[in-house]
Amino acid sequence: MTAVAKVVVDVPTMQTDRPFDYAIPATLEGAIQPGMRVWVGFGRGQRQVAGMVVGVESTSAFAGDLKPILAVLDYAPVLSQAGLALSKWLADTTFAFWITCIQTMLPTMLKVDTVKTVTLGTHPTQEAQALLAGASSVPVADLPEAAVARLVQQNALSLRYEAKDRAKVKTADYVVPADLDFAAEAAKLRANAAKQRELLTLLAHWRENGEEPAVASIQAVTRPQLVAAAKRGWLTLEAREVYRAPYELLDHQAHTKPLALTPEQAQVTSTITAAVTAQQASTFLLEGVTGSGKTEVYLQVMAAALAAGRTAMMLVPEIALTPQMVRRVKGRFGAAVAVMHSGLSDGEKFDEWRRIQRGEAQVVVGARSAAFAPLQNIGVFIIDEEHESSYKQDDAPRYHARDVILHRAAEAHAPVVLGSATPSLESRARAAKNVYQRLVLPHRINQHPLPPVHIVDMRQAYQQGGQGDFSKPLLDALQLRLERHEQSVLMLNRRGYSSFVMCRECGFVVQCPNCDISLTLHMDSHSLRCHYCGHEEPIPTRCPSCGSKKIRYYGTGTQKVEQALHELLPTARVLRMDVDTTRRKGGHERILNAFGAGQADILLGTQMIAKGLDFPNVTLVGVINADNGLSMPDFRAAERTFQLLTQVAGRAGRANKAGEVVIQTFNPDHYAIQFAQNHDYEGFFAQEMAIRHRGDYPPYYYTIKLTVSHPDESQAAKAIYSMSRELTAALSPAAIVLGPSPSAIARLKNRYFYQLVVKYKREPKLDETLTRLLDETQKSTRDGFFVAIDREPQSFL
Known part of the structure; x- marks a missing residue:
């Protein structure tokens, strides 16, 4: 009887979001296993597509003739049974297609074109x-x-x-000396064949010592000489697989020694280590002030997991943080560490993924997508800066890495450590309910106090000697650091030169033709750019509306602040770190290495510089405009502002030199800024929770955001109102529905967006209704509709 493979085909539509039965040819019987990629015919025509085998059975319930599997693309499964189960869980919980989730879990080079x-x-x-x-x-x-x-x-x-x-293995040639009498071969050579004699001497030495060196590592002999020697039969050039190692230089350095722990660190470490040893799926919320030594706790907990014969996984929120964290972790564990983040090339990610799958790496460090790394026998999961919104994926599947880690930890019987100086309100609330175990590091490891924070009211700054975007206190503090040869960090959470370009005659603002958003001025490229769709156009010299030449630039961006710094502090060496300066591979690392080496006095950047950076000579942190985030129409605006200010303040005075923080704001009395000034997370938590409770927002309610888009605004509106009626009918009276309404940016990439938000505590019919709505609307995708369902969105914008 013919065996049957259950295959999820690479056709992401609701109609194909299930396994299809395919006959396993006799020639492949016994060779096909779940987790292998295959090539199959699909549909009535000649179409052929890739697919993933998710099961193998002896019979099929299908009454007709089964199509055969045409080819197997893997010799061994690329997804384990646990990986397949994780992909199905992900699809069910994020309202995404199963094949999309499978592809999310695999490196890009395992995609089949x-x-x-x-x-x-x-x-x-x-x-x-x-x-x-x-x-x-x-x-x-x-x-x-x-x-x-x-x-x-x-x-x-x-x-x-x-x-x-796409999967391509990198190879390198190695020299394998032949089994010859090299002295006898040398005697046959002409008297002037010095290079050949030198090569024969090397071959004899390599064979005697059992060496088979890589051609690229040989300095004394050229490749053409080796090729000629291979033709003489003196050696064989053997192609062997090699890894594209993104941090190879760090693999061969001497390992760092564990640091002596403070009593607070030791207590926290022993508590987590006990859970690692007992293989308990406990969740710890590690709330430690900036500079309290959370990273050393992570390292010693991971070492305990490795000593117990298990592995460890650590997530960091941003690529910008990865270089410093990789250096710390590789410094402790060397080549046992694999790194996964989007800053690597496809080939590097593929090779790191294979090292993990083959069990050659025992520690994984990476950003959000590393949550799916095929690490086995995991002893501990760590999420650093767990409050960061970058752990949430914006596109399908819209998962949160924290949820993925908690799910994997339950399966692996391993503890999870959620670390942050400013935990998310959801995590802190769970700790208050004893769902998570709260651990606290309230003091810096050097026993130095947290840096004093000075609030500058920008409403009065210009009367008191301020210039441009800089108040006098901040300029004076920067000048003092220059005189002391100390370093400063300046944060402005907006890239570009100006926020928008406006005509002073008629008020015309240059808008993106594809999105309802103004274009941002970038002086480095002398262009206006949309940060949503990428549209770019030249800076106008005349107003496109009235023809006036009175075009002015309004708002502030990192480029404009950098130019102002050069004018106000001409001796200062400035490094700018934002999306524009870190586009190229390794951009983050180059800038941070240069700053760490003392090649700049001031590091200016967006929020990517606010966390994780540890430079002992930084004694001043300045925030140019603390109000950017507060003005956002989002219920998390105050939380994010407090977290950002607290995190960036923690970059100052981390070593022996005292630090200072200057925050410029037009809202000095806002509670988020006041609590940040006092480094008072618990006070902020209490006040923000009270506000959330009054407004029926998370963590008191769960949320789902439903978004519909279409090139025609009326069609998008009709669709969202129709879905709203159907959804509301399935909800209990306790549920709260916000909308439907146009999204905050109503048009993006020439599509109109409408949304509604459901706030609920327990709705047994919600998931079933949303799945049905998604199924029904899938039939309309060919008519231009797009529907997205986002569980626990990080923003309602």
């Missing part, structure tokens, strides 16, 4: 033969589309589908 080719058909014509020009098959992309379509319909050409697997 479909290449359409044509061959001569059953009734070839001269035109068809001329198109192929004697080739047996030609990619359709290389031929005129209209001619191909016509000739295929006439059976003059036949359409074929081929799989193009």
Whole structure:
């Protein structure tokens, strides 16, 4: 009896979001396992697609003839049974397609492209033969589309589908000395063949010591000489797989020693280590002030997991944080550490993923996507800066890395450590309910106090000697650091030169043609740019509306502040760190290394510089405009502002030199700024929780955001109101529905967005209704509709 493979095909629609049965050919029987990628025919035509085997059974419930599997793309499963189960859980909880979740968990190089080719058909014509020009098959992309379509319909050409697997293994040549008497070979050489004698001496030495060196590592002999020697039979050049190692230099350094722990650190470490030893799936909320030594606690807990024969996983929120954290973790564990984040090339990510899958790495450090790393036998999970919104994925599947880690930890019977100086309100509330165990590090490890924070009221700054975006106290503090040869960090959470360009005659603001948002001025490229769709256009010299030349730049960006610094403090060396200066691979690391080496006096950046950075010579932190986040129409605005200010304040005075923080604001009396000034997380938590309770917001309620978009605004509005009626009918009276309403930015990339938000505590029919709505609307995707469901969105904008 023919065995049957259950295959989820790479066709992400609701109609195909289930396994399909395929016959396993006799030649592949026993070779196909769940977790392997396969190539299959799909649909009534000749279409061929990739798929993932999610099960193998002896029989099928399908009554007709099963299509056979055409090819197997893997020799071994690329997803384990646990990985497949995780992908299904992810699909069910995020309202995403199963195949999309599978692809999210795999590196990009394991994605299979479909290449359409044509061959001569059953009734070839001269035109068809001329198109192929004697080739047996030609990619359709290389031929005129209209001619191909016509000739295929006439059976003059036949359409074929081929799989193009992106997975490419990097190889390097190694020298394998032959089993010869090299002294005898040398005696046969001419007297002047000095290079050949030198090579024979090297070969004899390598064979004697059992060495087979890489060609790239040999300095004394050139590659052509080695190739010639291989033809003489003196050696063999053997291609071997090598890894693209992104941090290879760090793998060979001497390991750092564990640091002596403070009594507070020791207590926290022993509590977590006990859970690692007992294999308890406990969740710890580690609330430690900036500079309290949370990283050393992480390292010693991971070391305890490794000593117990298990592995460890650590997530950090941003690529910008990864270089410093990688240096710390690799410094302790060396080549046992694998790194995964979006700053790596596809090849590097593929090789790091394979090292993890093969068990060659026992520690994984990475950003959000590293939560899916195929690490086995995990002893502890750590999420640093657990409050960060970057742990939430914006596109399908819209998962939160914290939820993925908690799910994996329950399966692995391993503890989770959620670390932060400013935990999310949801996590802190769970600790208050004893769902999480709260651990506290209330003091810095050097026993120095947290830096004093000075609030500058910018409403009065210009009368008191301020210039541009700088108050006099901040300028004086920067000048003092320059005189002392100390370093400063300045944060402005807005990149670009100016927020918008406006005509002073008629008030016209240059808008993006594709989005309802003003364009941001970038002086480095002399252009206006949309940060949502990427549209770019030249800076106008005349107003497009009235023709006036009175075009002015309004608002402040990092480029403008950098220019002002050069004018106000001409001797200061400034490094700017934002999305524009870190686009190239390794951009974050280059800037941070230069600053750490003392090559700049001031590090200016967006929120990416607010956390994780540890530079002993930084004694001043300045916040240019603390109000950017407060003005956002979002219920988390105060929480994010408090977290950002507290985190960036913690960059000052981390070593022996005293630190100072200057925060410029137009809202000095706002409670988020007041609590940040006093480093009072618990006070902020109490006040913000009271406000959330009055407004029926998380963590008192769960939330779901439903978004509909369409190129036609009226169509989007009709669809969201129709779905709202159906959804409301399934909800209990206790649920609260906000909307439908246009999204905060109503048009993006020429699509109109409408949304509604459901706040609820317990709604047994909610998931079922949302799944049905998604199923129904999938049939409308060809008409231009797009529906997104986001569980626990980080923003309602």
